[in-house]
Amino acid sequence: MALVRGILAPRQVVSTPNRVAAGIRPRSGSAVHSTPMDLHVIGPLASPAERAAVDEVLGAPDSGWRGGGRNPMTEGHVARGGHDARSRRDLLLPALHALQDRVGTITQPGLNYVCRRLSVPPAEAYGVATFYALFATRPRPPAVAHVCDDIACRLAGAEQTCTDLERTLGPAGESARDGRVGWLRSPCLGLCEQAPAAMFTIAGEHASRATAAPIDAAGVVARLEGSAGSAAAAAIPQLPPTNGSGADGGSMPSVRGYARASVPQMGEPQLQLLRRVGMVDPTSIDDYLAHRGYLALHQALAMGPEAVIQEVTDSRLLGRGGAAFPTGRKWAAVAGQPVQPHFVVCNADESEPGTFKDRVLMELDAFAVVESMTIEGFATGASKGYLYIRGEYPLAESRIRGAVEAARAAGYLGPSVAGSDFAFDIEVRRGAGAYICGEETALFESIEGKRGEPRNKPPFPVEVGLFGKPTAVNNVETLVNVLAILDDGPGGGARFAAVGTEGSTGPKLFCLSGNVGRPGLYEVPFGTTLGQLLELGGGVPEGRSIRAILLGGAAGVFVGPEVLETPLTFEGTRAIGATLGSGVVMVFDETADMVGTLRRIAAFFRDESCGQCVPCRVGTVRQEELLARLADRVEVRSRGDELELLAEIGQAMRDASICGLGQTASSAIESALRQPELVAL
Numbered sequence: 001m002a003l004v005r006g007i008l009a010p011r012q013v014v015s016t017p018n019r020v021a022a023g024i025r026p027r028s029g030s031a032v033h034s035t036p037m038d039l040h041v042i043g044p045l046a047s048p049a050e051r052a053a054v055d056e057v058l059g060a061p062d063s064g065w066r067g068g069g070r071n072p073m074t075e076g077h078v079a080r081g082g083h084d085a086r087s088r089r090d091l092l093l094p095a096l097h098a099l100q101d102r103v104g105t106i107t108q109p110g111l112n113y114v115c116r117r118l119s120v121p122p123a124e125a126y127g128v129a130t131f132y133a134l135f136a137t138r139p140r141p142p143a144v145a146h147v148c149d150d151i152a153c154r155l156a157g158a159e160q161t162c163t164d165l166e167r168t169l170g171p172a173g174e175s176a177r178d179g180r181v182g183w184l185r186s187p188c189l190g191l192c193e194q195a196p197a198a199m200f201t202i203a204g205e206h207a208s209r210a211t212a213a214p215i216d217a218a219g220v221v222a223r224l225e226g227s228a229g230s231a232a233a234a235a236i237p238q239l240p241p242t243n244g245s246g247a248d249g250g251s252m253p254s255v256r257g258y259a260r261a262s263v264p265q266m267g268e269p270q271l272q273l274l275r276r277v278g279m280v281d282p283t284s285i286d287d288y289l290a291h292r293g294y295l296a297l298h299q300a301l302a303m304g305p306e307a308v309i310q311e312v313t314d315s316r317l318l319g320r321g322g323a324a325f326p327t328g329r330k331w332a333a334v335a336g337q338p339v340q341p342h343f344v345v346c347n348a349d350e351s352e353p354g355t356f357k358d359r360v361l362m363e364l365d366a367f368a369v370v371e372s373m374t375i376e377g378f379a380t381g382a383s384k385g386y387l388y389i390r391g392e393y394p395l396a397e398s399r400i401r402g403a404v405e406a407a408r409a410a411g412y413l414g415p416s417v418a419g420s421d422f423a424f425d426i427e428v429r430r431g432a433g434a435y436i437c438g439e440e441t442a443l444f445e446s447i448e449g450k451r452g453e454p455r456n457k458p459p460f461p462v463e464v465g466l467f468g469k470p471t472a473v474n475n476v477e478t479l480v481n482v483l484a485i486l487d488d489g490p491g492g493g494a495r496f497a498a499v500g501t502e503g504s505t506g507p508k509l510f511c512l513s514g515n516v517g518r519p520g521l522y523e524v525p526f527g528t529t530l531g532q533l534l535e536l537g538g539g540v541p542e543g544r545s546i547r548a549i550l551l552g553g554a555a556g557v558f559v560g561p562e563v564l565e566t567p568l569t570f571e572g573t574r575a576i577g578a579t580l581g582s583g584v585v586m587v588f589d590e591t592a593d594m595v596g597t598l599r600r601i602a603a604f605f606r607d608e609s610c611g612q613c614v615p616c617r618v619g620t621v622r623q624e625e626l627l628a629r630l631a632d633r634v635e636v637r638s639r640g641d642e643l644e645l646l647a648e649i650g651q652a653m654r655d656a657s658i659c660g661l662g663q664t665a666s667s668a669i670e671s672a673l674r675q676p677e678l679v680a681l
């Protein structure tokens with residue numbers, strides 16, 4: 001395996017065995033040492049900039065043992081405060097983010113300083129730093145473009161963008177323009193409705209991140225050059241989040257323009273979950289209040305926690321994060337736990353390729369997410385909530401942080417929520433580029449400052465969750481549904497359950513992308529058929545025909561045009577052997593490169609497997625190799641035997657993987673290969 005020199009190299013010794021095994025490039029931003037890293041807290045000292053960045057997160061060091069000045073009179077030979085330092089282990093990721101943002105790289109001295117401050121063994125901290133794709137542990141240019149080459153962006157020409165960038169800037173992972181800029185390939189950035197997309201990370205004193213879509217190679221280069229030229233130009237929100245609108249800052253015309261690009265139904269009267277999108281200034285709590293904001297919280301406080309849980313139970317709301325678990329049952333289980341404290345966690349990691357619904361809600365109705373988390377805390381007896389948001393959502397993160405601050409200032413968070421005796425607050429944590437951290441227990445590990453490796457279940461999070469305490473974890477869309485249930489007071493659960501079907505109640509968001517006339521986020525009642533949704537989205541353009549539709553994302557299933565009558569419900573999709581997953585509906589017309597799509601999906605799972613358990617770690621690599629052999633016509637056994645082997649690999653992953661990633665890693669690929677009319681391999 002050749003070792004590529006430059007800002008990236010295709011070997012990730014500590015964290016990603018699959019990338020090593022496969023001899024393929026790491027996730028975007030994964031960084032590797034071509035020389036071994038010293039794992040002791042010795043060696044060069046962190047630079048003043050690095051120390052300042054870390055101190056901003058952790059506070060100034062208070063002893064020589066923790067990286068500050070040593071007072072021989074009081075500190076002698078005995079280190080005190082180690083327990084305190086270790087109890088702050090959950091600040092490891094924020095501290096690593098601070099280093100990454102400030103200098104563009106997590107250097108050995110910088111990492112050592114963090115280790116000293118938090119009393120974390122350096123080898124362990126290194127293991128964490130190398131787990132996450134957005135952290136780099138070897139030198140990297142300050143301005144980096146993360147160019148999405150995932151399935152929706154491929155349909156919109158991302159491969160051409162990458163080819164053009166190779167020509168102008170050199171290979172992905174190399175530094176260019178005197179080391180000032182670089183570019184990397186990235187998995188889905190959650191902007192599929194505006195594909196192709198890119199994210200820019202600019203390190204420095206005024207570090208920033210921003211996304212742009214649609215964008216081509218010339219656009220990427222122009223933005224990189226602009227960012228690298230001036231630190232001030234790089235600060236958020238100088239790079240507009242999408243073409244033609246700089247939505248941050250809350251000017252309503254720009255918010256509306258931005259919203260319309262993502263939500264074609266914007267402003268329609270029947271909308272429940274998207275009713276405020278494009279209508280409300282997402283940066284203003286006053287405007288939120290003027291748009292029925294905080295009605296649901298007032299109703300909840302008046303009803304009491306048991307009645308809130310009863311309404312949610314009556315609504316028969318099922319979780320929208322993919323597992324479809326009854327929300328009322330989850331909340332009741334947490335509320336009933338004698339162990340204290342309880343936590344609530346909002347899962348805003350949204351990394352399933354093709355999914356962007358949570359991003360739109362957070363960017364354009366941020367207070368709704370904050371309000372619904374507060375209600376969840378009230379119902380489950382928690383006084384602290386964490387919102388874990390993927391690192392690729394800079395605008396959503398800044399909107400949510402702004403909303404949390406404004407809610408706190410207005411008394412909707414804090415020791416006395418809305419004047420009641422209920423105390424609740426929210427902390428926002430940023431992910432660092434790892435799909436697996438959307439799995440709820442991997443997410444807990446990540447908040448706790450560890451590698452995002454899923455835990456064995458049971459025990460389930462409702463009993464042993466974040467920091468080992470009872471935890472209610474819910475998806476963003478699930479939570480926003482709770483407002484629709486409670487807004488109009490008692491009886492809301494039954495009213496909600498009257499919408500949709502017996503097994504799938506309420507409204508549902510669908511992320512429509514790919515070869516459709518009007519890609520975007522659509523809200524329809526459960527039971528709307530696949531064909532009706534495609535019609536809403538303008539059908540396939542230019543009279544072309546549908547070859548395949550991916551339901552549920554990379555972890556979902558490909559179906560053909562013959563199932564357009566299928567109602568989009570949990571039970572309806574189950575009946576045709578498919579899944580709703582996180583609400584992805586991606587359309588591939590007759591011209592789509594299906595073989596390339598399948599190979600990209602296989603690469604995604606190989607890349608994102610945490611590597612903790614063998615069936616998934618090895619199976620995802622074998623699956624990708626097998627697809628490559630079929631696509632490249634490399635014959636080591638007959639095609640029939642290859643397909644049999646693929647099915648065996650899939651079965652082993654389903655049967656023996658710890659978590660849903662391994663259990664679903666083969667489903668889309670197998671489903672496509674079962675239908676020769678969808679893909680000829």
Ligand SMILES: Cc1cc2nc3c(=O)[nH]c(=O)nc-3n(C[C@H](O)[C@H](O)[C@H](O)COP(=O)(O)O)c2cc1C
Pocket residue numbers: 318319320321322323324325327347348349350351352435436437438439440441473474475476478479659660661
């Ligand atoms: C590999 C993997 C990735 C996941 N990613 C997400 C995610 O990004 N967002 C999410 O809400 N749930 C995700 N989930 C599901 C969560 O584990 C969990 O079921 C969900 O957050 C619970 O919330 P809900 O009941 O509101 O759906 C993922 C699960 C797996 C196995």
Ligand code: SF4
Pocket residue numbers: 436453454608609610611612613614616617657658659660661662663
């Ligand atoms: S199934 Fe895959 S992602 Fe899940 S724990 Fe095992 S190795 Fe990690």
Ligand code: FES
Pocket residue numbers: 148149150151152153154187188189190191192195196197353354355
């Ligand atoms: S943003 Fe590129 S595939 Fe989703």
